[in-house]
Amino acid sequence: MGKKNNKDRVILVRCSEWEIRQINELSRKNHQTRSAYVRNCALHGTAREQPVEIMDALRDLDYLNRKIGNNINQIVKASHARGFVMKEDTDALSRLLTRLDKSYEKVYRKLVRKRHGNHKAAASERA
Known part of the structure; x- marks a missing residue:
């Protein structure tokens, strides 16, 4: 049986339109969802890029x-x-x-x- 995804909590963050566009672009460049990108940056100080x-x-x-x-x-x-x-x-x-x-x-x-x-x-x- 697969591992249960327990990411069921939500944090709301206010961003400007420009900031959202930047986050979306950076998450795409790093091949991550926006949520994973923001989580990695917040917890690790980096996006943890995958080759x-x-x-x-x-x-x-x-x-x-x-x-x-x-x-x-x-x-x-x-x-x-x-x-x-x-x-x-x-x-x-x-x-x-x-x-x-x-x-x-x-x-x-x-x-x-x-x-x-x-x-x-x-x-x-x-x-």
């Missing part, structure tokens, strides 16, 4: 997961209607699964590089 490459890869993963789910539903429906699964269906699913694996690997490599980069930076700061 664009990681956000793009995660969006691609989400897209591929949805496509796979759609294909699986089509395959199940076809197999029930015809009593068998067509080769084109399984080939399409296989291609999407391969793309998904490559995307997961891409995200993993970027996260590992980022983590190792952060450790190197922290070590050089301690020296």
Whole structure:
């Protein structure tokens, strides 16, 4: 079961039209919702930017997961209607699964590089 989102409290903040436009723009640039952006700035003093490459890869993963789910539903429906699964269906699913694996690997490599980069930076700061 997924983690429950317990963000059920609201804080009202008065802003000028210009400030709202700035907050909206900065939250978009940081690939965050306005709420997450303001929360991160208030609690951490920064927006905690995510690298664009990681956000793009995660969006691609989400897209591929949805496509796979759609294909699986089509395959199940076809197999029930015809009593068998067509080769084109399984080939399409296989291609999407391969793309998904490559995307997961891409995200993993970027996260590992980022983590190792952060450790190197922290070590050089301690020296």
